[in-house]
Amino acid sequence: MSVDLYHGEPASNSLKVLQAIHEKGVPFKSHYINLPKFEQHDPEYLKINPAGQVPTLVHDGRVLTESTVINEYIDDVFDGPALKPADPYDQGLMRIWTKYVDEVFRPSLSFLAWHRLIPGLAKSLPEGAFEERLARIPLKEKRDKWSLAASGGFTERELEGWRHNLAEVAERVERALDGHDWLVADQFTLADIAVFAMGNSMPRGYAELVNDEKTPNWMAWLARMKARPGVAAALAMPDHAQFIQPKG
Ligand SMILES: N[C@@H](CCC(=O)N[C@@H](CS)C(=O)NCC(=O)O)C(=O)O
Structure with a gap:
């Protein structure tokens, strides 16, 4: 294999x-x-x-x-502990989280990060180098978004919408963890994995939304996640990124 x-x-x-x-x-x-x-x-x-x-x-x-x-x-x-709940209804709840991460949480984080970082990246490169890199991006949608971000072209309304989404994510996760260790069916699942992948950096990147006072359940869950050997091993993988940090 x-x-x-x-x-x-x-x-x-x-x-x-x-x-x-x-x-x-x-x-x-x-x-x-x-x-x-x-x-x-x-x-x-x-x-x-x-x-x-x-x-x-x-x-x-x-x-x-x-x-x-x-x-x-x-x-x-693969063998190993199940990362999905056994019950089909709970699997549905789990997939609502993974879909929410893919369709709302992750794009909102990305667009806001691009708005903040890409203009600086474009300026830091030699003349024409950014355009040359843009031209190599295979996905048209991504190419267009990066090009727009480089010129500071996202509208205030769009930015506000993405910030609103992140505030909603913060509340939704906090509510789901009220009285629970994990997001779905009181067991660690792919829902926790998906939310953690984007949410781990929130206390650093969006401290006004995710912090000890406002979202204590989220903070305790982050600590529980990081204490898991598999999650800790994932976080220990090589990290040579520069401009993508700190807000992912
Ligand atoms: N829908 C894809 C999205 C993958 C994606 O956006 N990956 C990012 C890193 S998190 C990437 O490769 N970015 C570099 C690029 O698009 O040039 C998935 O979930 O795997």
């Missing part, structure tokens, strides 16, 4: 899959893709992931992309 995982630093979608693979105890070969150096756009890597994104799992020569799909696959295919 061969398992190869192509991933970036232990944050965001890479952290999501790194947690699952470590929690499950699957032996795998790690291939670090340096995102700030745009290694995700190298022609060799594009052969396995034409979207030019991480993570990518290759299991016995078969390629799988999309972090949420990869995590379900890892749970289904």
Whole structure:
């Protein structure tokens, strides 16, 4: 059996899959893709992931992309502790969390981070280098968003909407953890993994939303997550990112 995982630093979608693979105890070969150096756009890597994104799992020569799909696959295919609840209804609740992370939490974080960081990145590069890198991004939607972000083109209304989403995430997670150790069915699941992948950096990046006073349940859950050997092993993976930190 061969398992190869192509991933970036232990944050965001890479952290999501790194947690699952470590929690499950699957032996795998790690291939670090340096995102700030745009290694995700190298022609060799594009052969396995034409979207030019991480993570990518290759299991016995078969390629799988999309972090949420990869995590379900890892749970289904490999031995180790179950990362999904047994009950189909609870599985549904778990997937509502993973969908919410993919459709609301993660994009809101990304767009706000791009708004903050990309203009500086574009200016820091030699003349024409940013445009050259933009041109190599395979996904048109991503290319357009980065181009817009570089010129400070997101509207105040959009920015406000994404900030509002993050405030809603903070409240929703805090409520779900009231009286519970984990988000769904009182067991550690892919829902915790997905929310943690984006939420781990919130007390640092959005301290006004996630902190000891406002969200004590969230803070205690973060500590519980980090105490898990699989999550700790995921967080200990190489981290050479520069501009992506600190808000993921
Ligand atoms: N829907 C994809 C999104 C993957 C994604 O956005 N990955 C980011 C890192 S978290 C990435 O590769 N960014 C670099 C780029 O798009 O150039 C998934 O969940 O796997």
